[in-house]
Amino acid sequence: MENLAMHISNGIINGPVAALFAVIALVAMALAVHRGRQDLDDRLAPMAGLVAAFIFAVQMLNFPIFTAGVSGHLLGGALAAMLVGPWVGALCIAVVLVVQALVFGDGGVAMLGLSITNMGVIAVAVAYLLIALLLRVLPRTPAGLAVTAFVAALVSVVVAAMGFVLQYWLGGTADLGGNLAGLAGTMAVSHLFIGIGEGLITATTVVTVAKVRPDLVYALRARKPVSPASVPAVGGVR
Template identity: 50%
Template sequence: MHVPDGFINAPVSVAAGVAAAAAVAVSLRGARRELGGPSQAEGSGGERTAPLAGLVAAFIFAVQMLNFPVAAGTSGHLLGGALAAILVGPYTGVLCVSVVLLMQGILFADGGLTALGVNITVMGVVTVVVSYAVFRGLLKVLPRTRRSVTVAAFAGALLSVPGAAAAFTAIYAVGGTTDVSIGKVFTAMVGVHVLIGIGEAAITAATVGAVIAVRPDLVHGARGLTTPLKLRVGGALVDAPAAAPAPVAARSTTKVWATGLVTALALAGFVSFYASASPDGLEKVAADKGIDAKAEEHAAKDSPLADYAVKDVADARLSGGLAGALGVGATVAVGSGVFWVVRRRRTAEPAAAEPSAV
């Protein structure tokens, strides 16, 4: 659902850019709490989340290269907002998707640069808000089990994709550059993205389920699953007094990080060659309804990695694989750097707030 340049007019693109910048600023502050530091480790898991966040961004980049068929002549791909929000938290999730979109726009000419604000708003903010609201709402009524986390993740991811399609339609209704029926665009966008949402939900649930099976402490959405012990007092059930938490040795994230990185490299470097070549949901609707009549060439069309291929490498399989691997590497490097800085600032804040001894 990467919106190219020329779909949305300049004033609305600027407004979307301002909204996206504000959302990223808010997310930076929220991510400091989610990523935490050593002083927030107990109970929050922040020191375990920080190394995972850059990897989540790289994994989303890799899986977005795997377009899957959803209808005749149409494909879809992961948006990733739900997956990121559930694994590392909603604020950090917005940042993960934003890093991915930035890398795709600058390096691969995927998603317009003037439309970056629109893409972050639609694919980052809306997907995270919708999916996490649904996810948390379901966890309040479902049994407090790991399976419930997977079920809630499926539902949240499923609804986040048509939610993003509806958000794009709303933006297009205000700032679209062609005169088309908004009702027809809404019906087509939401219809095809409901189908894409099924794939999004399956990928999200499978990934969350796999991580929670081996390291539930790394899943932000799975924290606090233990049901409080109940005691019967005077015929009524009451919560037992909370026991002091036993000290838990920090568990290394090295194996999980290495496994995730190898998986992302394999998906982007090898599996992506077999992805569907059909246009994705937005491209298909844009062509069918005439939304793309004023589409503009991408400013980075001459990038050495434009269109997910390495320039001057003739073999298509090798060219695409190298581009995918380079994209994963660049995303994990930039993402990890961003989250390291965010976590460092969060760790430094308490120390700066302490009064100096006299």
């Protein structure tokens, strides 16, 4: 069975630690459901479906990290946070992870709490915090939006990878070779390159949507309600 560093296979982390993060994930998703209901409207609901489908597709691209069969992949946390917000975005990623584990065997079912915490909670939270910060200081132009999306995606991927390192430190059972510092270094460097690719994809996707329908970009709506007069500054076109 292939071991996945982000989609974590059964046996990589011990039971108690997996159970702890299952509780963390359940609490986080319950909060996301509660808060996400307030965001859902006629625009956000169909966009959430499209975002989930897109994330499902990009997460199928895996990149080898360790010779033991461990690999990394694109996450989609920043893309989800920008287009549908942190609460609905976290739910989109959680749904994708559950379907992948139950239907396609991508990641262990017993390890779902770990994977959801890393990708649905940590990645989305870090991405949205950066998005909120960068949109305060960068111009609301296609270039500013692209930089925001790229940085948020890059950083969120690396931080989520460090989430796996923490989990492995707490209860790792598989031999990934070397010490914890070596594992952290390998994960950081490999996911830095993965994050660059994800940043480019996220920036391109978000800017494309913003140019056509800026009202569909949650991060822009959350910063300032979109009006006809503000569309040129946000999306670059009317």
